[in-house]
Amino acid sequence: EVQLVESGGGLVQPGGSLRLSCAASGFIFRSYDMNWVRQAPGKGLEWVSYISTSSSTKYYADSVKGRFTISRDNAENSLFLQMDSLRDEDTAVYYCAGVLEGYWGQGTLVTVSS
Amino acid sequence: QSVLPQPPSASGTPGQRVTISCSGSSSNIGSNYVYWYQQLPGTAPKLLIYRNNQRPSGVPDRFSGSKSGTSASLAISGLRSEDEGDYYCAIWTGSMWEFGGGTKLAVL
Numbered sequence A: 001e002v003q004l005v006e007s008g009g010g011l012v013q014p015g016g017s018l019r020l021s022c023a024a025s026g027f028i029f030r031s032y033d034m035n036w037v038r039q040a041p042g043k044g045l046e047w048v049s050y051i052s053t054s055s056s057t058k059y060y061a062d063s064v065k066g067r068f069t070i071s072r073d074n075a076e077n078s079l080f081l082q083m084d085s086l087r088d089e090d091t092a093v094y095y096c097a098g099v100l101e102g103y104w105g106q107g108t109l110v111t112v113s114s
Numbered sequence B: 001q002s003v004l005p006q007p008p009s010a011s012g013t014p015g016q017r018v019t020i021s022c023s024g025s026s027s028n029i030g031s032n033y034v035y036w037y038q039q040l041p042g043t044a045p046k047l048l049i050y051r052n053n054q055r056p057s058g059v060p061d062r063f064s065g066s067k068s069g070t071s072a073s074l075a076i077s078g079l080r081s082e083d084e085g086d087y088y089c090a091i092w093t094g095s096m097w098e099f100g101g102g103t104k105l106a107v108l
Helices: none
Strands: A003-007 A010-012 A018-025 A034-039 A045-051 A058-060 A068-073 A078-083 A092-098 A108-112 B009-012 B018-023 B034-039 B046-049 B063-068 B071-076 B085-092 B097-099 B103-107
Touching (some): A034 A068, A045 A078, B046 B063
Parallel strands (some): A010 A108
Antiparallel strands (some): A068 A078, B018 B071, B034 B046, B063 B071, B085 B097, B085 B103
16 A cells, blocks of 8 residues: 655744655655645645656756755655745645655645744 | 636536536647546545546546646536545646646535
């Protein structure tokens, strides 16, 4: 059974940092491109970042470019999102996802507030 | 505003057939596969349709997808109360995922 389990969310002040993690199991993680997708409270889905299987290619939404960094550790079946210079508008549930394949975690809530 | 506009809401009664549209342009829907996601209240999105009209295993054949030119549609036949939730279209442009604004489906 495919499982993606996110962790690392929480309350952080504007300007602060958080590192999200996603532990994958039940599929060959190293063979799949991965993404982070977020959903602000009561809002729709917003793609945040993409990483290829070998980490050679990374893409970011304009809204997070220069502040967020995606990475992965295929040996540990893990995906990460380093979030710096956080803003109020980054408040959302963050999902780890293999969007093409329909693999999604349950999400972790990030709240940016003073 | 999403580059893939969807109607904000749709509704139907049990047993009815409803369709949800997703409109775009030649540079997005017109040249890429369309995916459809269902998000039930309080849950993560679930893939319903991939590559315009393909259903993953386990998705009932009540759900069907189609694409014509620069627009796409999701049809749900034999509507059931458990279908109530949000539905999103999505495309991969080659460098990003674009999601539609979402359609909230109510089963009356």
